[in-house]
Amino acid sequence: MSTATTSFFEPASVTSSGRPVLHQAEVECHLLSSVDLEPEPTTTANSLDFPALKSGLVILTTYRLLWLPSNVTTDNSNPIAIPLSSVTHIFSTKKSIKSMFHSPRIRFQVSIHSRSVVVTLVIRGKGDIDVFLTKFWDCWRGRAWEIGKDSGGGSSSGSVPASGSVSGGGLYSSDGSVRLVGVSGILRKEQEMWESTDKSLQEAFHDLNALMRKAKEMVILAEKMRQKLLSGSSSQSSSGNDEEMGSKEEMQDWLLSVGIVSPVTKESAGAMYHQQLSRQLADFVRIPLEKAGGMINLIDIYCLFNRARGTELISPEDLLQACSLWEKFDVPVMLRKFDSGVKVIQNKSHSDEEVFARIKNLVSKPEALRSGITASDAAMTLGIAPAMAKEHLLTAESKGLLCRDISPDGFRFFVNLFPEINSDDIHLVKDHGIYSLWIKGR
Structure with missing residues (x-):
């Protein structure tokens, strides 16, 4: 990507799988494939002309408009981000006979550091353009990047009594005024009930919005704590306190339950x-x-x-x-x-040969030579679940490394001694190797 593009647009970070790295509390809203980013030619002095970006993936979030090349690992173009805060205008689309035979286009103006450019999104892939444009408008008007900075405000307290409540019956109300009776009284009372319900709903939604803001703050705080714990656990020395490490692992489990902020x-x-x-x-x-x-x-x-x-x-x-x-x-x-x-x-870095070597070392121990090993024994050695350890043991058996004994207590695996037995003299006992250790252990 040219220096003109990188100096105007922000670079976007992606994960090892090609997914965008989102900011805190940022949520994906819509995606479009095979989209070109083109500048609109202009002669204005403070405008910017950048080279067109071809056939990429556009991801609309509550904070930014992201453009990712179709293949992040091999494409020469770099992912870029256009903050929605820098968008000054979104042009309405005009449908005409000419537009029916051309790829749909969405135009919007971007202004950063007193320099502006009209960017055109040319959608060459399949996608609902009207839905994308509607969400583009909603995200831009919503200004979520500003809401995330504000602290959640409190809600109004106290209940609002119904204005039409009376104490006692009769023709006159408690303040001395004449009560409305008949059809007009029924309509008036129904209107007062609706007004009271409306006020109650407004207060409830106000409290709900405050609760949602607090919940979003808690998610952000949990994300910060999880990142700090993950970075701290990788850099901590092996001589650390086991009890402290155990509490950190429990905290990681709890924080992981917070979940994915922006699921696809x-x-x-x-x-x-x-x-x-x-x-x-x-x-x-x-x-x-x-x-x-x-x-x-x-x-x-x-x-x-x-x-x-x-x-x-x-x-x-x-x-x-x-x-x-x-x-x-x-x-x-x-x-x-x-x-x-x-x-x-x-x-992908997982090596079966390394696992088989550890299993063979386990079954070669004197105790294992006598009684064999179970999936639980292998699980403790390999640091994996017993179900996964059993699959590794069965695979090692299919490779000729182990022998299996099936008993009422379950499967037990032993080292395969048959390759060490001399087929010409099966009664010959070797003085070395696993076979010799097995004979001495019996």
Whole structure:
């Protein structure tokens, strides 16, 4: 990207999966694919002319308008961000016969540091342009970037009594005025009831807005605490206090339950729903994978991911389709299926050879040579769940490293001694190797 573009527009940060890094309390609103960013030619002295950005992904948030190249890792263009606070005008679209044969266009004016330019979005992909334009207007008018800076105000206290309440019956009211009777009295009383209900609703919504502002502040605070804990846990020395580390892990578990601030939805992503969901899922599984030893069951991820999304739940089919799209993206995670049919998510850096070496070292110990090992024993050594440890043991058995004994107590695995037995003289006992250790241990 040229220096003119980078000096005018803000650079946008993206994750390893190509998802945008959002600010605190920033929420995605809509996405459009295959969008060009073009400057409108002008002769004004303080205007800016930047090179056109071709065929990218436009993401509208409550704070910014983001443009990401179609392939972040290989494209020469860099992601850019246009703050909605710098947008001074959004031009209305004019429909004509000519526009029916051309790609839809959205024009808006941007002004930064006394320099302005009219930017044109040329939408060459599929998408509802009217919905995007409506949300563009709503986000720009909503000015959420200013609301996030303000502190939540208190709500009015006290109840408002009904103005038409009376004490006692008769023709006269408590203040001496003549009461309205008949049809007019009924209508008047009904109007007073509606006014009282309206005031109560206004107070309730006022309190609800204050509560929502406080909830947003708590989410921001929780995000700050989680980032501080995550950065602190990676830099902490191994000689730290175990009790303190345990409390930090509990705090991380609690903060992770706060959830995803801006989950990808079908309404905001449209046709790119599964693609963007796949990228967001790749970013989300990083921390659970680190805690699970580099591999985690797909069912567990489904529960954790839906828990983090709050009310925006996804179906198992959506999760499976999102995982299958990882093959097309340059992400550090992958979907794996064991021979037993169990599906897991693991890091691409995960090495089965390293796991097999640790398992072989475990079954070669004197106690394991006598009684074998279980999935729980392997789970404690590998630092993973017993279900995942069992899959590794079965895989090691299929590779010829282990032998399995099936008993009423379950599976027990032993080191495979058959490769060390001389087929020409099966009664010959070797003086070295695992076979010799097994004979001495018996």
